[in-house]
Amino acid sequence: MIDESLKSELQKQGVFVVSTEWLYNWGRKSSIWPLQFGLACCAIEMIAAAAARYDLARFGAEVFRATPRQADLMIVAGTVTKKMAPQVVRLFNQMPEPKYVIAMGACAISGGPFKDGYNVLKGVDRYIPVDVHIPGCPPRPEALLHAIITLQEKIAGQHIDRTRWYDAEAKTEFPIPVCSEHDLLPAANPEVWQPPKDYRDVTNEESVKKL
Amino acid sequence: MIPTSEQLCAAVPGVVIEIVPSTLAAAQPAMLVDREHLVAVARYLKNEPSCQFEFCSCVTGVDYLAKGFIEVVYHLYSVALKHGPVILKVRAPRELDQCHVPSLTPVWRGCEFQEREVFDLYGVKFDGHPDLRRILMWNEFTDHPMRKDYVPPADYEWEPTPHDEVLKRAKADGGIMPPSALATEVKK
Numbered sequence: 198m199i200d201e202s203l204k205s206e207l208q209k210q211g212v213f214v215v216s217t218e219w220l221y222n223w224g225r226k227s228s229i230w231p232l233q234f235g236l237a238c239c240a241i242e243m244i245a246a247a248a249a250r251y252d253l254a255r256f257g258a259e260v261f262r263a264t265p266r267q268a269d270l271m272i273v274a275g276t277v278t279k280k281m282a283p284q285v286v287r288l289f290n291q292m293p294e295p296k297y298v299i300a301m302g303a304c305a306i307s308g309g310p311f312k313d314g315y316n317v318l319k320g321v322d323r324y325i326p327v328d329v330h331i332p333g334c335p336p337r338p339e340a341l342l343h344a345i346i347t348l349q350e351k352i353a354g355q356h357i358d359r360t361r362w363y364d365a366e367a368k369t370e371f372p373i374p375v376c377s378e379h380d381l382l383p384a385a386n387p388e389v390w391q392p393p394k395d396y397r398d399v400t401n402e403e404s405v406k407k408l
Numbered sequence: 409m410i411p412t413s414e415q416l417c418a419a420v421p422g423v424v425i426e427i428v429p430s431t432l433a434a435a436q437p438a439m440l441v442d443r444e445h446l447v448a449v450a451r452y453l454k455n456e457p458s459c460q461f462e463f464c465s466c467v468t469g470v471d472y473l474a475k476g477f478i479e480v481v482y483h484l485y486s487v488a489l490k491h492g493p494v495i496l497k498v499r500a501p502r503e504l505d506q507c508h509v510p511s512l513t514p515v516w517r518g519c520e521f522q523e524r525e526v527f528d529l530y531g532v533k534f535d536g537h538p539d540l541r542r543i544l545m546w547n548e549f550t551d552h553p554m555r556k557d558y559v560p561p562a563d564y565e566w567e568p569t570p571h572d573e574v575l576k577r578a579k580a581d582g583g584i585m586p587p588s589a590l591a592t593e594v595k596k
Contacts, residue, residue: 315561316545319563376547376549378549378550379551
């Protein structure tokens, strides 16, 4: 490790000394290319965030890619219907590592106002791992900017030697749910999503007894 | 001009027409036509020079579970003569194998997608429809979710804030929920 005062002294002379990891993460976090698709009204806010007033380009994330092969980030902006869910998972599978997901808005994180309906997925995190959830219906563009910055912080905190995607055994494909006669099968991917642990360990009968 | 039922009976021999009064504030009565003469009535309404209802703005279904029939409702307007709507209704039994009505897509091309939607959500088969398949739900789906007796899939496995109907469903499905939700139930 380089001495901080020496580093500061060198910086004054125009010499920047950083670790490879810092440089690697700095490059990644400053050029997060999102996949270009929107599912509902949240997409309008996403477009607003990318346009001149909110200007996502300030954070290096303005290059919306029309193919998953070139994208780093999937912004799930809107209601994921059960008919659309297999396509969303398939697109995510087609993205190269390292890849991230932002679930934008009430529908993407939980089903939102359509949660009790027959046709809407109760949160996209049932099938793909979500890095940042943004609440709101729809969230304002500032909220999306905040999510991008949160994701940048997450990327900056990752370590090259411990990243998942350089592991040969790493799981990069997620099972695509099947549209069956009554519902999507399976209803959730248990490797990605489980009910919160605090409640899972106690059955409903036991918690009633405790009360 | 919106034709009277006498005029329609004269134009389409054998038609059975019932005027259904509206219970809503808009108070627009509807015209209930028997299935056999629906297409003839529709053609008359479209082609008769004094009617010219050339625009079918809405097709929808209503499920009367207790009465045992499904109603298909058409809203017709005339752009040329600036009048309307005429509300055309037709009824079919709820049983899936008998739930057939004649399609009005040959009369108004704009009915195509809307009749597909009624087929998808209510299970009404439109005889004579050029391309009757599901439009909103996936092709493998076998239910008709807007029917009153539709049972949604048992996917209430995790309910963070259940109450009322959702609480009942979550309990029936063996759903996991926070103790606080159960506490309100115990207090009641």
